[in-house]
Amino acid sequence: MDTYRSLSKQEWEKALTQLLNHYHIYAPLAWGENQDYERIDEDSVADIIYNRPKPASPLKTFFLPVKENVINTEKSDKKRIILGIPSCDLSGANILDEIYLDDVFVDPAYKKNRDESILIGSDCHTLQEHCHCTTYGIRPYPEENHDLTLSLVEDTIFMHINSDKGEQLVREIGNITQLSEPTENEIQEILDKRKAVEEELNRRNRDLPNYNATGDLINSSGDEIWKKYSETCVSCGACATICPTCTCFLLLERPGFEKVRHLDACQYPGFEKVAAGEDPLKELYKRFRNRYMCKYVWKPEKFESTACTGCGRCIEACIGNISKNELFMELYNK
Amino acid sequence: MKGNNIYKPVKAKVREVIDESPTIKSFVLEPERKFYFKTGQFIEVALDGIGEAPFTPSSSPLIAEQLEVTVMKTGHVTEKMHQMQGGETVGIRGPFGRGYPLEKLYGKEVLIIGGGCGFAPLRSLLYNLEAEKEKIKKVTFCYGSKNPKECIYEPYIQKLRNINEFEVMRTVDDADETWTEEVGVATVLLDKVDVNINESVAVVVGPPIMMKFSVQKLEEMGYPDKKIYLSMEKNMSCAVGKCGHCMMGEYFVCKDGPVFRYDEIKDKPDIWK
Numbered sequence: 001m002d003t004y005r006s007l008s009k010q011e012w013e014k015a016l017t018q019l020l021n022h023y024h025i026y027a028p029l030a031w032g033e034n035q036d037y038e039r040i041d042e043d044s045v046a047d048i049i050y051n052r053p054k055p056a057s058p059l060k061t062f063f064l065p066v067k068e069n070v071i072n073t074e075k076s077d078k079k080r081i082i083l084g085i086p087s088c089d090l091s092g093a094n095i096l097d098e099i100y101l102d103d104v105f106v107d108p109a110y111k112k113n114r115d116e117s118i119l120i121g122s123d124c125h126t127l128q129e130h131c132h133c134t135t136y137g138i139r140p141y142p143e144e145n146h147d148l149t150l151s152l153v154e155d156t157i158f159m160h161i162n163s164d165k166g167e168q169l170v171r172e173i174g175n176i177t178q179l180s181e182p183t184e185n186e187i188q189e190i191l192d193k194r195k196a197v198e199e200e201l202n203r204r205n206r207d208l209p210n211y212n213a214t215g216d217l218i219n220s221s222g223d224e225i226w227k228k229y230s231e232t233c234v235s236c237g238a239c240a241t242i243c244p245t246c247t248c249f250l251l252l253e254r255p256g257f258e259k260v261r262h263l264d265a266c267q268y269p270g271f272e273k274v275a276a277g278e279d280p281l282k283e284l285y286k287r288f289r290n291r292y293m294c295k296y297v298w299k300p301e302k303f304e305s306t307a308c309t310g311c312g313r314c315i316e317a318c319i320g321n322i323s324k325n326e327l328f329m330e331l332y333n334k
Numbered sequence: 335m336k337g338n339n340i341y342k343p344v345k346a347k348v349r350e351v352i353d354e355s356p357t358i359k360s361f362v363l364e365p366e367r368k369f370y371f372k373t374g375q376f377i378e379v380a381l382d383g384i385g386e387a388p389f390t391p392s393s394s395p396l397i398a399e400q401l402e403v404t405v406m407k408t409g410h411v412t413e414k415m416h417q418m419q420g421g422e423t424v425g426i427r428g429p430f431g432r433g434y435p436l437e438k439l440y441g442k443e444v445l446i447i448g449g450g451c452g453f454a455p456l457r458s459l460l461y462n463l464e465a466e467k468e469k470i471k472k473v474t475f476c477y478g479s480k481n482p483k484e485c486i487y488e489p490y491i492q493k494l495r496n497i498n499e500f501e502v503m504r505t506v507d508d509a510d511e512t513w514t515e516e517v518g519v520a521t522v523l524l525d526k527v528d529v530n531i532n533e534s535v536a537v538v539v540g541p542p543i544m545m546k547f548s549v550q551k552l553e554e555m556g557y558p559d560k561k562i563y564l565s566m567e568k569n570m571s572c573a574v575g576k577c578g579h580c581m582m583g584e585y586f587v588c589k590d591g592p593v594f595r596y597d598e599i600k601d602k603p604d605i606w607k
């Protein structure tokens with residue numbers, strides 16, 4: 001309980017404005033039903049939205065930008081604070097870390113981007129149509145990979161400290177304004193909200209198979225289902241680029257033996273084509289299936305972390321209107 | 335590699351360019367500093383501002399001052415490499431991946447099957463085995479290529495044939511009047527080899543179709559899948575298990591391979607593509 005601090009929303013905004021002198025701050029801003037991370041300035045501090053899932057772009061875009069020079073990895077002028085990260089995205093960072101910071105090869109650009117970020121997680125107080133994190137064992141409130149958790153209840157901001165970085169930041173905020181320790185009742189209110197949202201998620205998604213069951217279903221499926229569901233796929237790659245756990249890229253050479261990393265996706269034609277002309281993913285339905293095999297069959301064999309967080313972004317982003325969950329339900333009910 | 339930028343190459347001078355065949359050239363590279371690799375491991379060669387591609391050194395892993403890659407002209411990067419005359423500076427990264435299992439070859443009759451440019455990595459293995467020939471019973475090397483002009487490393491073949499423990503058999507798909515050895519695809523040589531299979535380990539490197547039929551043949555001959563090693567060629571970009579291009583089932587070929595035991599990969603999808 002001693003790890004909670006609270007302050008009024010007004011004081012919080014004042015503190016954030018001051019922190020802008022030392023940090024770049026990113027937080028969700030909304031337009032209509034949608035929202036995305038934006039760079040915050042004095043004028044937009046009051047527009048930040050809290051506890052609403054989920055920014056259009058995943059957290060990974062901060063660690064793996066669409067395009068980045070991986071040879072010149074100079075320190076940035078300021079550290080950055082990323083606010084309003086949903087639990088699914090924080091858990092999604094596990095597999096990124098496993099791949100990019102493995103025992104043998106540490107990716108310097110990724111490491112820099114990760115180290116320079118202070119991550120402030122957000123309890124989800126509402127849901128979006130395709131949220132299904134609990135199906136894959138992730139709860140709708142941050143449990144890992146974050147420095148602070150934030151909840152806005154009525155007009156009070158509650159901060160839960162989860163790391164040294166988080167404690168340091170709270171100390172800085174404490175130097176700007178007075179912090180309180182929340183009462184047990186207030187904390188109970190936060191926990192009750194968590195429970196209600198988790199129950200709602202479980203209720204909505206109770207028919208979806210869990211992560212392991214999904215892997216087994218995919219692994220034992222024939223070609224037909226993939227041909228059927230990929231009929232409207234146009235290989236745009238949106239499902240992979242928007243995915244918090246997709247990690248693929250291509251290196252391009254620049255003069256001076258420099259390299260620029262571009263995010264890439266197995267949905268694009270030619271992703272696995274070799275010089276001799278062979279291409280295991282030449283047919284569209286095989287590329288389409290590849291994403292599912294990767295996330296639910298192969299990654300689970302190789303890595304500890306889950307390769308799908310149930311964020312639902314791939315469903316929302318698909319030009320072909322393809323829902324992976326409908327596909328799973330069809331496999332499940334066969 | 336810890337501490338260094340895994341994407342940053344070491345500079346190397348191109349000391350010599352050797353014509354091996356109409357489509358294949360070797361490049362002798364002299365790195366800025368000593369460069370160690372194990373036979374079967376690969377490196378990335380970067381042409382400044384142009385591109386980067388993976389190659390398995392064809393030179394002896396026992397020499398660290400210089401290394402050699404043998405390159406078939408197939409596309410963007412390899413075409414530019416073939417235009418090099420010597421004296422240029424390239425970048426090299428590596429070595430990467432898991433090479434040939436030397437310790438599994440010691441004490442054995444080693445059967446090596448190579449096709450086309452697959453001789454390149456195998457030459458490095460042969461150099462290595464040649465230097466340690468007291469550790470192996472014998473080496474039978476079967477080499478297949480399209481036609482006599484595409485048979486590479488002619489002088490080295492002659493040299494190997496003069497070593498007691500080494501036997502070399504060759505075949506071409508299309509013979510001409512100069513050709514005195516076998517004719518047909520590489521597997522025809524396997525009908526002729528004299529090995530004690532119980533005492534033997536096989537290594538296969540070449541184009542996918544050739545590897546596929548060689549493995550079938552080896553199985554028919556009685557080789558267990560655990561005694562067959564293959565070097566897999568997949569599309570690669572990062573070489574360090576991150577970019578995803580080389581995935582084959584749950585394996586990243588660049589990091590978990592490129593050399594695999596056949597039983598490790600036989601159930602993975604599309605391994606011959």
Ligand SMILES: Cc1cc2nc3c(=O)[nH]c(=O)nc-3n(C[C@H](O)[C@H](O)[C@H](O)COP(=O)(O)OP(=O)(O)OC[C@H]3O[C@@H](n4cnc5c(N)ncnc54)[C@H](O)[C@@H]3O)c2cc1C
Nearest residue numbers: 274275387388389390405406409410411412454568569570
């Ligand atoms: C582990 C390994 C070892 C190899 N060893 C040798 C060798 O010793 N000698 C030899 O001649 N060739 C070797 N190859 C094949 C060689 O890497 C390709 O011929 C080369 O990448 C083709 O590049 P390119 O730009 O000329 O061809 P393009 O077809 O123009 O390639 C364009 C791009 O596609 C990608 N790409 C296409 N094919 C491949 C491929 N097979 N592997 C990786 N990336 C590819 C690359 O990103 C490349 O920049 C090896 C491949 C691998 C994976």
Ligand code: SF4
Nearest residue numbers: 246247248266291294
């Ligand atoms: S699904 Fe495709 S793009 Fe995503 S990580 Fe796997 S191979 Fe890469």
Ligand code: SF4
Nearest residue numbers: 243308309311312314
């Ligand atoms: S596969 Fe879809 S639901 Fe799963 S993490 Fe990626 S975008 Fe989210």
Ligand code: SF4
Nearest residue numbers: 233234236237239318
């Ligand atoms: S977003 Fe939809 S249309 Fe685009 S590649 Fe993915 S499945 Fe295909």
Ligand code: FES
Nearest residue numbers: 573576577578588
């Ligand atoms: S080449 Fe990038 S993961 Fe293997």
